[in-house]
Structure formats: structure tokens, C-alpha cells
Amino acid sequence: MKTINDYNFENKKALIRVDFNVPQDENLNVTDDTRIKAAKPTIDKILKDGGAVILMSHLGRPKGEFNDKYSLKHIAPKVSEILGVNVIVANDVIGDDAKEKVANLKAGEVLLLENVRFHNEEENGDKDFAKQLASFGDIYVNDAFGTAHRAHASTAIIAEFFPENKCFGLLMEQELVAINKVLTDGEKPVTAVLGGSKVSSKITIINNILPAIDNLIIGGGMTYTFVKANGGKIGTSLVEDDKLDLAKEILAECEKHNVKVYLPIDNVVADDFNNDANSQTVKSDEIPDNWMGMDVGVESSKNFAEVIAASKTILWNGPLGVFEMPNFAKGTIALGDAIAEATKNGAFSLVGGGDSVAFVKQFGYDDKVSYVSTGGGAMLESLEGKELPGVAAILK
Numbered sequence: 001m002k003t004i005n006d007y008n009f010e011n012k013k014a015l016i017r018v019d020f021n022v023p024q025d026e027n028l029n030v031t032d033d034t035r036i037k038a039a040k041p042t043i044d045k046i047l048k049d050g051g052a053v054i055l056m057s058h059l060g061r062p063k064g065e066f067n068d069k070y071s072l073k074h075i076a077p078k079v080s081e082i083l084g085v086n087v088i089v090a091n092d093v094i095g096d097d098a099k100e101k102v103a104n105l106k107a108g109e110v111l112l113l114e115n116v117r118f119h120n121e122e123e124n125g126d127k128d129f130a131k132q133l134a135s136f137g138d139i140y141v142n143d144a145f146g147t148a149h150r151a152h153a154s155t156a157i158i159a160e161f162f163p164e165n166k167c168f169g170l171l172m173e174q175e176l177v178a179i180n181k182v183l184t185d186g187e188k189p190v191t192a193v194l195g196g197s198k199v200s201s202k203i204t205i206i207n208n209i210l211p212a213i214d215n216l217i218i219g220g221g222m223t224y225t226f227v228k229a230n231g232g233k234i235g236t237s238l239v240e241d242d243k244l245d246l247a248k249e250i251l252a253e254c255e256k257h258n259v260k261v262y263l264p265i266d267n268v269v270a271d272d273f274n275n276d277a278n279s280q281t282v283k284s285d286e287i288p289d290n291w292m293g294m295d296v297g298v299e300s301s302k303n304f305a306e307v308i309a310a311s312k313t314i315l316w317n318g319p320l321g322v323f324e325m326p327n328f329a330k331g332t333i334a335l336g337d338a339i340a341e342a343t344k345n346g347a348f349s350l351v352g353g354g355d356s357v358a359f360v361k362q363f364g365y366d367d368k369v370s371y372v373s374t375g376g377g378a379m380l381e382s383l384e385g386k387e388l389p390g391v392a393a394i395l396k
Ligand SMILES: Nc1ncnc2c1ncn2[C@@H]1O[C@H](COP(=O)(O)OP(=O)(O)O)[C@@H](O)[C@H]1O
Pocket: 195, 196, 197, 198, 201, 219, 220, 221, 222, 238, 293, 294, 295, 317, 318, 319, 320, 321, 322, 323, 324, 352, 353, 354, 355, 356, 357
């Protein structure tokens, strides 16, 4: 795997694809700068070598035309603050302003191009557009893990124009190492915790990770499809009736692979999908009519914590309950505590996927696990075993 550490950037212009697609408030101020901070080590190394940096990113989905709301100029002050360098901002992507600023760029300076998605050619993977971008730099660096599942001009196609001089940035390397630690060279026992809302959205992940794991903990909304498949009563809990056979097949596959499956034994149920609904704890396969499963119960949490404590590698994707409602967040919090404790005791833990990452940040577990992925969709596709175009383009 070729990374920026294989190059000396002295007097070189590095063209770096970053993912600065960050959340903003109504005044367009950055509300979560994780992705910008995550790109800093790569940029710092190149500047320290005596190189110049040209940053390319998208922001939102502006649909191929200029839209001030999606301008990267709103992000630039935060980038300058984090890098400790006054970032130069181009008013366009491949236009006269960008060209002039690239031509005048000196070692130690950082230039931020305008949102690459202001051109339709970006998402279409247009070769000419990629070629024009490529003409700006001597070495292409892909550090945009969050966008690595897109085969776009600046994430994948552009690499063709750098047959020798293309490599991964340090964030990209870190993300790929973390996935490998779980899927290929994780110290055993390896435990995967899968939660979230639906079985159908996790099937491909389950199938792909089975050969790599020893334990599978299942929670969240998909619990009830499994419980019903096993003949249990689930009241009005979330269920995918067309996936009952599939749930049985998954359980059979787990057995075939010697993967131990842990389903919740008790559940917190409510009489309405509402934080203030009446609630009680019942056995998972004895949910009364008109009650729905909202969270895993205390006994399940204890059970899961024991499995986690005995694990050396842990993958976590998907909350165990409706954590957005405080009364039903306890099971997911207990899991966070168990994973934090195991991590403190030497286990490697990776958290990935949109809602799980939102949870760990909101509840302060991000510093207590080994690695929190900066990619939502990209991480899920990696766990599904799909080749990411942004990764493949560098390896080619
Ligand atoms: N018992 C449940 N019933 C309904 N929804 C649930 C339940 N448990 C968890 N969820 C919901 O699942 C959602 C997350 O699912 P998903 O998008 O699959 O996770 P991720 O983004 O981490 O992969 C959360 O919004 C959460 O409220």
C-alpha cells in the first residue's frame, strides 16, 4: 500500500482529495470538524517536507452547478484554524482563478479549490475534467475515505493520470488498517455487534463478516425478525415478514461457521413509539400484543458485556435500541460502556456506520474506542466486502 510516507514532497505540488463534507449550522459554520482534523496529518507531512498542497473536496450535493450554500469558502476559516496555515481559497474548480492560484502556489502554502460537485463532470467521472484537475499537481493523494465508495472524477478517475505518482493519505491508510484488523488479521475472539433498524440493510454485512468472526451480537430493530423466525411473540415490534426465512438462513450459516449468536433475552417494550410511552421489560419472545420492542433489557446487556469483555477485537455497527429517545438509550449506552472497558483492557474496537458514529460522538465514547470511522457509506460498503473505487484506483 503506497502512502505519502513513500514520497518526499520537497518542491512538489500535492493534489489531495479530502472529504470536507462536514455538517454546518444555519449560518454555514462547521458543527463537526472531525473530517478536517482527520486530514491534518497528511497535509502537515507534505508541508513539512517542503511541498505545496492543493485540496479538492465536495460539500453536500449541489447537483452540478454553483450554489453559494455549498461553497467551500464557508469551510475555509475552520481549515485554516485547524492547520495553523492561512488557506488560500480559489473561486472556481478548474477555471482561471484556480489556474492562476495553482501557478503561483509556493512551498508551504495550502490552496483549497471550490466544490468539485459544482461541475456535473465530477459525479459523472468525466475524464477531461479529471485530466484538467490532474494538471494542477505532481503527485495525487487520496485521503477522502468518506467518499471512497464513489467512482467520481476526483476520487477515482483522476488516478489514471498519475500512473507512478499516486498514493494514499494517512487517514485513508488508518481506515483501511482498521477494517483489516477486523476482517482479516483481528486477534481472536472477534465479536461483531450489529444493531440498527432492519435486517435487510445488514444482510450483506453479516454474510461478508461471518468467516472472520467468532461471536455475533444482534440488537436493535432487527432483533424481532430473528425472534419471530424462531417462533417468538413480538407484539407490534419492527419486523420484516418477508425476511423470516432469511433470518433462519443467517442463523444456520452462523452455525456452519461456528459463530456464536447472541440475541437479546429481554427487551424494554413500549405501548407507543414515543419517549414518554408506558414501558416495561419482558422476555424477548414474549412481547405482549400492542407492545413494541424499543431497547434491549438489563439481562441482555449483562450477557453482551460478558461476551465483549472476553473479546480481543470488536466491530460495532448499529445502535441496540431507539437511542434518540433517552428512555430507550440504556442498552446502547451499556454496550458503549462494555466496549470502552474492553478497549481499556487491550481489545481493538472499531465503530462504523452513520448512526453508530453519531451515537458514540453524542455520548462521548469516541475517545474510548480504538477507532471511529470517518466514513458512513464507505465503511458499510467495506464491511459488505465491496471494492471501493477510491481505493482500487490507487492500488491499480
Ligand atoms: N427496536 C427498534 N425499533 C425501531 N427502530 C430501532 C430499534 N432499535 C434501533 N432502531 C433505530 O435504528 C436506527 C439506526 O439504524 P441503522 O441506520 O441501520 O444504523 P447505522 O446507521 O449505524 O448503520 C436508529 O435510528 C434507531 O432508532
